[in-house]
Amino acid sequence: MKSFHSDTMKPTLKTLKLIPENKETPIHFLRNWITPSEYFYxxxxxxxxxxxxxxxxxxxxxHVEAPLVFHHSYLKSMPSKKITMVLECSGNKRTYFEPKAYGEQWEDGAISHGIWKGVTLKSLLDMVVVKHGAKEIVFIGHDKGTRTDMEGIFHYARSLPIDVALQPDVLIAYELNGSTIPYEHGYPLRLIVPQWYGMASVKWLKEIQIIDHPFKGPFQTVDYVYYPHKANDLDARPVTNIKINSIIQQPLDYSILDTGTHEICGIAWSGHGSITTVELSFDNGSTWIKAKLSVDPKQKYSWTFWRYLWNVQKKGEYTILCRAEDSSGNVQPFEAEWNKKGYGFNAVYKVHIKIE
Structure with a gap:
């Protein structure tokens, strides 16, 4: 059996932009259950x-009875909780949309998997006593700057519906993978929202405001919205939970291999439940073969590794398709739902292989 992984070479982050810094995880070259912090996108x-x-x-x-200011050291003294979860940018795989969508042209690496530790947001909201009629919780980061589409200085700010914010696994985190959160990932405090795309997990948390009306900040109502029509904003809806998705890590697209047995391996994940099935097709979707899953049933927000041993004796060109299904019945579609800003690409994954 041929192996695609090396123990002697180390991958690096892929740079899309330096200012502001946007870099991809080398996702095709990592088989770590937990993504090392230095490789987080x-x-x-x-x-x-x-x-x-x-x-x-x-x-x-x-909109609270008793507004409070919490110090970082006080939060660390409170009862803590750890969450192991996928963190994925909603623009992951944007480069695959046709027609193209404007924005960072992420390929497969705007995703990582880590262990976050902090206090539950619910415990803090219980202390300030949220008033009846509260609708949303607004999270404002210290990061700020200008936008190209409107005048002014804007902090990065997002809101969550009150029912989501009160879920027991939403954290105000201060650790990642057993160490203090790296500065690049939100030190000293970061909001962590399991199963939602990464835009919800506000970094460098500055303040939290409870409101009794919808939040209208530009990162809520302009960005991170699905606009399904190119010519207008009809049928727009907010980006929320991570869609069912998967990738083939190895072999890479357009690889040239010899005959024999090769391990095809990859990852699958969903923000709507656990992964139940990963299937491969070698005949453009006419038939499907199940891959072997590696699952931790105790970690409900985690990704799933999978593998399949492919014995190929006939030379020629092949297209390998991959799709996942989750416990809520969601299956990767053959075509992703196109939208103007290029969010949530989750079409059946494919690689092209030549056997010589």
């Missing part, structure tokens, strides 16, 4: 913020 809208003493204070105010 980086998605920024602005330059990195300056860390000051104010950065260690977290005010929670607004």
């Amino acid at each position: 980086r998605r920024n809208h602005f330059k990195y913020p300056e860390i000051t003493p104010q950065s260690f204070l977290l005010p929670i105010y607004g």
Whole structure:
């Protein structure tokens, strides 16, 4: 059996942009259950913020009975929780949309898998006592800058519906993979929202505001919205949970291999449940063969590794298709739902192989 992984070479992050810094995880060359922190993808809208003493204070105010300011050290003294989860940019795989969508042309690496530790957001909201009639929780980051489509200085800010914010696994995190959150990933405090695309997990958390009306910030109502029509904004809806998805890590697209047995391996994930099936097709989808899954049933927000041993004796060109299904019955479609901003690409994955 041929192996596609080397123990002597080390991959690197792939740079899409330096300012603001946007870099992909070398996802095709990692078989780590937990993505090492140095290989976590980086998605920024602005330059990195300056860390000051104010950065260690977290005010929670607004539609509450008892507004409070929490210090970083106090949060670390509270009962903690760990969550192992997929973190994926909603623009992951944007480059595959046809017609093309404007934005960072992510390929497969705007995704990582880590262990986050912090306090539950619910425990903090219980302390400030959210008033009746609260509708959304707004999370404002320290990172700020200008936009090309409107005037002014904007902080990165997003909101969650109150029912989502109160879910027991939403965290105010201060650790990643057993160490302090790296500066590049939101130090000292970051919101962590399992099963939602990464735009919800606000970095460098500055303040939390409870409101009794819909939040209208540009990263809520302009960006991170599915616009299914090119000519207008009809049928727009917000980007929320991660769609069912998968990739073939190895072999790489347009690889040249010899005859024999090869391991085809990859990852599958979903924000709507656990992965139940991964299938491969070698005849353009006429028939499908199940791959072997590697699942941790205790980690409900984790990705799933899969593998299949492919014995090929006939020379020629092949297209290998891959699709996943989750516990909610979602199956990867043959075509992703096109949208103007290029979010949520999750079409059946394919690689082209030549056997010589």
